[in-house]
Amino acid sequence: MTITSPLWGAELDHIRLDSADPAKLSAFYRDAFAMARQPLADGSILLRGAGRRLIIGTGAASSQPYSAFRFADQARLATYKAHLTARGVNPMPSPTPLFADGAFAVADPDGRQMVFGLINDTYDVEDETVGRHPPGRLQHVVVATANLAPMMAFYEDTLGFVATDHVLRDDEDDHAGGQTLTAVFYRSTPEHHSFAMFLSDDARPDHHAYEVSCWNDVRDWADHMATLEIKLWWGPGRHGPGNNLFFMVEDSDGHKVEISAELENMADDDPVRQWPHNERSLNLWGPGWMRV
Ligand SMILES: [Fe+2]
Incomplete structure (x- = not known):
């Protein structure tokens, strides 16, 4: 048997955590999980280390409003979007700045968003500091x-x-x-x-x-x-x-x-x-x- 799900191959790329105190929370991840902090244009904070990144924003305390999965290429993303549309899902605009144009989001029954897209090269630059971070x-x-x-x-x-x-x-x-x-x-x-x-x-x-x-x-x-x-x-x-x-x-x-x-x-x-x-x-x- 071969798995035929159009989602197959998608990998977790990043999540967003919202906090009443994003400065404190981002300092925690910087220190505890060895990530570099980088402010983003929308006021949120990007944390990134070797193979890991997340966004911390201001919002309802201790909430995790979305999880973002990346596809390997544009063709797979397009096939997946067509699959969802055929099932009556209306894709919403992507909330993350870390994916390229064409990314989209869907809301699950609990209201949390799942985002699907391709990596935006603007945020995919591995600087020397990040390369030296411990694995994870x-x-x-x-x-x-x-x-x-x-x-x-x-x-x-x-x-x-x-x-x-x-x-x-x-x-x-x-x-x-x-x-x-x-x-x-x-x-x-x-x-x-x-x-x-x-x-x-x-x-x-x-x-x-x-x-x-x-x-x-x-x-x-x-x-x-x-x-x-x-x-x-x-x-x-x-x-x-x-x-x-x-x-x-x-x-x-x-x-x-x-x-x-x-x-x-x-x-x-x-x-x-x-x-x-x-x-x-x-x-x-x-x-x-x-x-x-
Ligand atoms: Fe686990």
């Missing part, structure tokens, strides 16, 4: 939602994300064996997930992650956090879905941010796998972060 490629973004069914329909059926893993909780008092989905992991490349969603009592950001090359990189980032007296919030551990090594810290607005390594790659014909909703699925090594 922005790799996935995760949201929490109270509306898992419509969100799944949108991300799978409309946008074309490919489901990799489901997490299921046994329904209490249901002797017929009913189960409730509590998390879904989606891929848009062979990597286990580039996007995921967790069932929660509210729509909110969950976390985003930087992928590094090996366990020693995870150690080095943890040592770096230690020099800044930033305590690890969760981990180190190893996730069940994705099998990746990880730890998380909280940024100055409380967003969870992950360093990850060894994220597994999937074959095109791998079926959706199922995991039980328990601590061990979330962390094979120890305590889990249970969203519900």
Whole structure:
């Protein structure tokens, strides 16, 4: 089987975080995640390091208004836009200055935007400073939602994300064996997930992650956090879905941010796998972060 989704090949390029104190939040990412700060014309702030970049703006505190995925070339982007239009989606103007003309956005059922486009060379200049930053490629973004069914329909059926893993909780008092989905992991490349969603009592950001090359990189980032007296919030551990090594810290607005390594790659014909909703699925090594 070959994956035929027109989204296939799209990679997470950047996200936007809004804050009541963007100066403080951007200073956190500059220091904790070794990124250079650059003011943008619209008043927001670009943070960029080796393989990673994000935009921090002024807005509703602790919100993450969009995630931006890049295509490799204009032909794939055009094919994808035609696919969405044929499904009745009305593309909106792109909110990001980091993509070239032709980028567009769509809103999911929770109101968060997904942006698709091509890199704008103006912001893709790798200066010497950024080249020397430690590794850490922005790799996935995760949201929490109270509306898992419509969100799944949108991300799978409309946008074309490919489901990799489901997490299921046994329904209490249901002797017929009913189960409730509590998390879904989606891929848009062979990597286990580039996007995921967790069932929660509210729509909110969950976390985003930087992928590094090996366990020693995870150690080095943890040592770096230690020099800044930033305590690890969760981990180190190893996730069940994705099998990746990880730890998380909280940024100055409380967003969870992950360093990850060894994220597994999937074959095109791998079926959706199922995991039980328990601590061990979330962390094979120890305590889990249970969203519900
Ligand atoms: Fe993650």
